[in-house]
Amino acid sequence: MSRLPSGGRVDRARSLSFRFDGKTYRGFSGDTLASALLANQVRLVGRSFKYHRPRGILSAGPEEPNALVELRSGARREPNTRATVAELYDGLDAASQNRWPSLALDALSLNGLVAPFLGAGFYYKTFMWPAKFWESVYEPAIRRAAGLGRAAEGVDPDHYDKAHAFCDVLVIGAGPAGLMAALAAGRAGARVILADEDFLAGGRLNSEVARIGDEPSHAFAARTVAELASLPNVRIMTRTSVFGIYDGEYGAVERVSDHLATPAPFQPRQRLWKIAAKRAILCAGATERPIVFGGNDRPGVMLAGSARSYANRYGVAAGKSVAFFANNDSAWTSAFDMKAAGVNVTTLIDIRREVAPALAARAKALGIDVRTDTQVTGTTGQPIGGALTGLAIRTGGRGGRLAADTLAMSGGWSPSVHLTCHHGGKPVWQEDIAAFVPGRTPPGLSVAGAARGTYGLGDTLAEGARQGSEAAGDLGFTATRPDLPATEDTPAGITAFWHVQGSKGPAFVDQQNDVTAKDLGIAYKEGFRAVELMKRYTTLGMATDQGRTSNVNGLAIMAELTGASIMETGTTIFRPPYTPVSLGVLGGHHRGKDFRPTRLTPTHAWAAEQGAVFIETGPWLRAQYFPKAGETDWLTTVNREVKAVRASVGMIDVSTFGKIDLQGRDVGAFLDKVYINTFSTLAVGKARYGVMLREDGIVMDDGTTARLGPEHYVMTTTTANAVKVFQHLEFCLQVLWPELDVTLASVSEQWAQIAIAGPRARDVLARVVDTGVDVSNEGLPFMGAIERTVMGGVKARLFRLSFSGELGYEIAVPARHGEALARALMTAGEEFGITPYGIEALGVMRIEKGHVSGNELSGQTSAGDLGFGKMASTKKDYIGRVMAARPGLKDPDRPAFVGFKPVDPSQRLRAGAHFLTIGAPADMAHDQGYMTSVAHSPHLGHWIGLGLLKNGPARIGERVRAYDPVRGNDFEVEVCSPAFIDPNGERLRG
Amino acid sequence: MRYSFLSVLKNGFTGQSGWKPAWRDAAPKPAYDVIIVGGGGHGLATAFYLASEHGIRNIAVLEKGHIGSGNAGRNTTIIRSNYLLPGNEPFYEWSMKLWEGLEQALNYNAMVSQRGILNLYHSDAQRDAYARRGNAMRLAGADSELLDREGVRAMYPFLDFDNARFPIQGGLAQRRGGTARHDAVVWGYARAADQLGVDIVQNCEVTGFLTEGDAIVGVETSRGPIRAGKVGLAVAGSSSRVAQQAGLRLPMESHVLQAFVSEGLKPLVDGVITFGAGHFYISQSDKGGLVFGGDIDGYNSYAQRGNLPVVEDVAESGMALMPRIGRLRLLRMWGGIMDMSMDGSPIIDRTPRPGLYLNSGWCYGGFKATPASGWCFAHLLATDTPHATGTAFKLDRFRTGHLIDEKGVGAQPNLH
Amino acid sequence: MRIPCPYCGARDASEFAYLGDATLTRPDPAAPDADEAFHAYVYLRDNPAGAHSEWWYHSAGCRRWVKVARDTTSHAIAGAELAGGAR
Amino acid sequence: MTSALNTFPVTQMPADGRYGPAGTQGVSVRVFDPPALALLAARRGGASALTVAAHATLGLALADTPRLTRANGLATIGAGPGRWLVLAEAPEDLAARLAPLAAHAAITEQTDGYVGFELSGARTRDLLAKGVTVDLDPAAFPPGAAATTNVAHINVTFWREPGDERFGFLVARSYRVAFARFLIASGAEYGIAFAHRG
Ligand SMILES: Cc1cc2nc3c(=O)[nH]c(=O)nc-3n(C[C@H](O)[C@H](O)[C@H](O)COP(=O)(O)OP(=O)(O)OC[C@H]3O[C@@H](n4cnc5c(N)ncnc54)[C@H](O)[C@@H]3O)c2cc1C
Ligand SMILES: NC(=O)c1ccc[n+]([C@@H]2O[C@H](COP(=O)([O-])OP(=O)(O)OC[C@H]3O[C@@H](n4cnc5c(N)ncnc54)[C@H](O)[C@@H]3O)[C@@H](O)[C@H]2O)c1
């Protein structure tokens, strides 16, 4: 075992069982999968992306490029999970990925043998011959070999949430800087949210042994967290990654139950937080960099600070004999810490000729072999699995060898500036610490601690405290800075160093994507020298870790090649998310049936009782048709419904239309401006059909508008355009003509509206209106609109309108009474065999009647195209009038609205068929228009259609070809009037 | 240097030491016959076809950053010719044909991958609209297939067929559609143009125009003035800003469109799928990342980044369509600046300023147009007449009313 | 992006419908150059990179059109006012 | 999936009862039909005259902010500049009562346009945080504060009642089931009790 006998923030009393690649192991509560694997001496954990090289655990945090596993299984499988941040739970089951047949023996590791041919950009230069082999041979092979883990096998069974939070100060990161920032702001009374992605707050305080005041660092962290938790105005959110800074809000993901085998009942798996913070302080710490040298990717080569975390936080020795390779002081402190914790630290290799005497003395005292002015030039490993066994080194010009199963390396630290870049800020190179520090930060965000390049512990605490109190102070709170405890000084000397020249074997820069120093050389040679080009050509920094451990090394190596400075070379852009975020959480509970809310009509329950089949129409569910027992196909049902209406009477819920009440002195004048026809002259008690245009002259919507009183109109819009029209009218009133006295109120929800149609419609209506209400042809003439009562005192709006072409009425009652009205109409119409019908039958009848609808109001048609040219008033201005007069919209060759019937009446018409002149070739130049709507007309006994045909109205009687190759149809149709039934409207007026 | 099996082999043995820059990093000369402003796909393709098809070699492509740093380098790589209107469809089909021969024409593997595109429909009206489109495609010589629900299920059994808010009824498939590797398209055109003598000048921002009377005779740049016989703009999202330097106001707004890539995965999505009941389209790159996107953010922006509502909307749509992706992780999101025209269709035309030509208005759909856009723009620049497939893309169509409005939403760019 | 609605307070942009350039004025349809003027009004835009005055409709809130001063390069919002003044 | 949404269809209001893990109850929901509701919209230039008249004839204080005020059995909720929803505490002929204001305002019957939801309980704000994009901290949103906004793609008007964690919502009638689903999806974690006209 590599578990140290004592120490660490793990709970040794709580032992947990877990599986990796089918084998069972044990770890402790407080472990990550990675620490538990190391404790069990599992070193080979994964395979790299391109060459399938054996890989182990490089880090102890979110920067991990190598130790990616498939966590859980089946529908809960989570590919590419970093073992280094996966919290151990009892029963955890993980498997290695990107290998076949097994992790130790992976067939595609043979890729490594041909690696010399697979340098950066090789894809672009090859696989072109023969051309057709790309899709059939090369690409499938590449796709199979690429990728990493496998997606889950089924529908994600877990629940996700989204939530909003508001605070004065958001502190991102709960290391020493963040704790002090939160404390300062919290004590001042500001509303503080302290978020940390780790499950244990404290940051490096849990990984590094230092004294703060008179307690060890981890105890200081725990005590400070406890104080923060006791403040009612502070909210601590662990397991919460702030992943992005957007305009005015921070995106964060809380992993509510990822540390459990499955979420508790009704508990979400993860929660998306959208945090509106007046101020934010980024205390995200820093990430250690590897050094680039041959064979630096073997299992057993690790970041020094991570090896230190394993020792101090998890009580795990990363190896049995640990050597260090560094260019900076922090690695030395790591070595001392680990030695003190009981790890066998053998050697400290430093590229620097000299190090601080105190460090050298300390090393000597601890019995660590120090090799300054020395570089690691290569590694050796086990034949299977490749784990590290030894190092080749070079001191001055002399080579040598060392045995070690672990190499802890440190090339220095890179502040976690990611979030500061989300608004386009560019990091700035700071020479003394050899690192990029934040440049311009997003509004309201400041940075403290290692994230800002402040590496000393005391300085970090001070900086956090100062920024916390400043943020609170700026927001009007009286803040005093917390007392700062004394700390030991942490030395941070560094000599910039990136890669070992002339080392043996591939020297990896980006370990996950297998980008080597040599690949950067190719990119340089081929001219891909700008960092963004280098990134895209080599894929450096494009893996799941987004180059956390590789970007700086990569650009520094390119800078060396070009001779430019690192600052001139610059970085690639950090983009959200800071750490990968599941798609499930971004979707929340809006999936399946809850993807979008469902709107229900007032008569939904009644229709369901009647056996209606429902159909999604925009957000609504509407009754499509009402099958009766024995009816096996929808057409039979719809034919029956249509016939019943035309023969006697039927009813349909039309509540989904938009309904807008307009009141005021100027409503008439206003309607004249928005409709192409005139409404100011409409008599009280009457309705009129109107067409409105967009300002560009194209038809926007149609519908009837009725005048209920001298200053009161009610407009109906199509179901689809209800929102759009309302918004348009408000624009006209608020922006274009604010002088008009008109107020709008949407009454779409207030009124349930049911249409009854058919020769017996009046008889039915007469039975539901209250006594004394005259619905005779005189009392309620065609296009009449009156307010009366029905069903014994229920307020109602009665309209005599018809979409179906039959004698028809629409009855609006307050929505609560909608269902009662449906039932009352059914009872009243029983004698006449009243038939509920759905929107299919409605569609059939409007097509028989030649009314336009959504298919014709496509946003591409002008009033002229649809036959409304004559309706347009020439006596007034209205929206769209000027632009409708453009030649392109007046062109007589534009497809215009007509009807169609099949020459062979047994043919079924299809909407979407194009029209071709008979004998003309089937090509675009001869395209004459298309069929917009079709229906089977039970009245005529064959299919009929509406459509737009070039010069259509002049071609009535002519035959054209209805060309529909996508459905295998091609036959002749006859152009006819769109009014298939009752062209003179006798039924309507009857 | 030609790429061939042999050259790859040879470099494998020689430690990849023999490669030369894919294109020269040219310094600007004082004058050119033609200057193309904008080193995206369109600008580079224009230069290439001017050189290869029209024999004009004294050309510079001026790019303010590095080539491909604009939309060419940040799009979701979908190529297709499934357009509806006569002004568009033949042009996009011509583009498709050029894609099909691109690798051989450029001697560069741009990974044009015809794994198919499938647009899902969820209602009868949508089906009929797709039938109309599929038929239009056939009229233009393109391939299209109308699939029913079972046809879709056979292709992508893991879509939500059972519990969907807007059930999948079928789809319009174009098997010849697919993706191409966006950066490689840029690099391939650049390399091929460079080999024909075109100067590709990076870090050279056009800041104004040289004029003689009304005519444009060159450009001011961050690297000094450069004269030109003709100047062609192919600056995508920056069209208004550059045209404004010539005193032109365009029928254009710049909007941000976001795109997303997931962590790498073993093959899951073979072709391109678009959701018909929300804004979501997805494909999988050869590296394994799911590449997806949705609607534009919907407000004028030059910030090259977007906001969370669209991110959420895209994720909701993705989860509604393929509920097994819940545990996959989003790796990176970014934005591009779209040149949204007033009818959603492009402009390839002369401008009111003699000597100045315009190629813009590609909205979120110009990647697939890259070859044909370059071809037609080159034709216009070389001959002063529009190419046969691009005659409808006129700048004055807004004045005359000959609009090409595929979506039918009118003069509102954020809705196109 | 949070739009400071003068009536409702700051709300997410997704509660609003966007229309765009608020510096345009609907031309006089009776003017002799109405064709040209409408062409410019309906189609041509300054589309600036920087300060932009634009219409947003608070469709999910107070249903007022709000004129917002926003920078198109940073998305920073300098101010917002209701259309048409108080009613 | 452990989502509580699986227990009822998208086409029906959830049955009365508890949703969530046994033993906890963080939120209670009571669904009600508004006794009477109208929209009062000032006519062009008439807002101040309306405010004066409303005060004089009905004792109503029409706030020019999104607030709820109560007087004489009526509550008014600012819904926009010059626009108020007037909610009666008991069924009544609201139109008649508001008629004196007709010279200054358009009055539109809305009693049936909305369904009311009253939420209370210790976890109410935690639930609402999942949909409401407004800061509900008592300092920012005290009793009487109101807002019209979108919650989980659904438009709502809501306000805070005095006392602990109590909020009233008006939801368009056609969206009532969808809103109930949001409540249950978001509240089941804390335990949510659902009752009609309780
Ligand atoms: C997120 C996203 C997804 C997309 N998805 C698709 C898709 O799937 N399919 C599809 O067909 N299309 C898609 N597009 C659209 C497509 O990318 C663009 O329409 C197309 O790339 C635009 O042409 P371009 O390549 O020439 O533009 P760009 O690559 O933007 O080229 C314009 C160039 O001009 C340069 N420039 C600007 N101003 C100046 C100046 N003053 N001086 C010098 N140079 C200047 C810019 O730096 C830029 O490099 C998408 C776009 C985005 C942003
Ligand atoms: N000697 C050196 O060279 C050196 C270099 C670097 C750091 N250090 C030491 O490291 C410590 C730095 O303290 P600190 O407070 O700045 O950082 P820290 O590393 O201690 O804490 C950062 C915390 O932020 C969290 N975090 C990061 N990004 C996050 C995000 N987006 N969302 C949520 N949480 C996030 C991390 O989980 C971590 O807990 C000090 O102890 C310092 O001495 C030393």
Ligand SMILES: Cc1cc2nc3c(=O)[nH]c(=O)nc-3n(C[C@H](O)[C@H](O)[C@H](O)COP(=O)(O)O)c2cc1C
């Ligand atoms: C098709 C496509 C695939 C991409 N795949 C990846 C990827 O696998 N990893 C990655 O980090 N970025 C990927 N990106 C995103 C780029 O890193 C980058 O964000 C994008 O090109 C925009 O550039 P910018 O972020 O530098 O502005 C991809 C982009 C595109 C267009």
Ligand SMILES: [Zn+2]
């Ligand atoms: Zn508002």
